[in-house]
Amino acid sequence: MTKTALTLVVALALAGCASKPAPPAWKSNAADALKGYSDAYLKGNTSIAESEFARARSEIASTGRPDLVALAELVRCASRVASLEYDDCPGFAKLAQDATAGERAYADYLGGRWQGLDASLLPEQHQAVVRSSAGAATGVLAAIRDPLSRMVAAGALMQVGRIGPADIALATETASGQGWRRPLLMWLGVALERARAAGDTAEADRLQRRISLVTP
DSSP, X not given: OOSSOHHHHXXXXXXXXXXXXXXXXXXXXXXXXXXXXXXXXXXXXXXXXXXXXXXXXHHHXXXXXXXXXXXXXXXXXXXXXXXXXXXXXXXXHTTGGGSOHHHHHHHHHHTTOOTTOOGGGSOHHHHHHHHSOTTOOHHHHXXXXXXXXXXHHXXXXXXXXXXXXXXXXXXXXXXXXXXXXHHHXXXXXXXXXXXXXTTOHHHHHHXXXXXXXXXX
């Protein structure tokens, strides 16, 4: 998973074995739907996102390959983690026994189950996140060039309690730069809580103005 977006990585995974003949239609259909899902979800368009994901899952399920469906479920789970919305990734859990070792490791990473996690099974950029020590992840996060992967890593760090002030600021501005309303509101909320806890009224007011602007 080293390409420019998690959804595009999945698209490559689905089409990666294609030879010179044109790939089956389900591959391009699924890739388009997954990209549509990610875009809509991060922008806060929930109904469109769910419709696109259902379309993608249906296309992939036509292959009868649980490992590919599991990969799509991980896209959905990762988008939630990027937005600080945590759950047990139930869609993946139903397929875990037929998923690959790498997929199960990634699910553990997203779920905050880092104890005993084999980082070598993770996408390269996330390996460094797991291996970083608590409080020393800021440089690792900034080194992740793909915005969505960076947001996923930030959400994972938040879940395990390794997030620092600079990481929160970076995640906030990454979401802002991409126009991703859903994660931006969540990360602004985190920053607002910290400002209030520190008694920084001016910063809290500034953040509240941003939240009001972003809120639909």
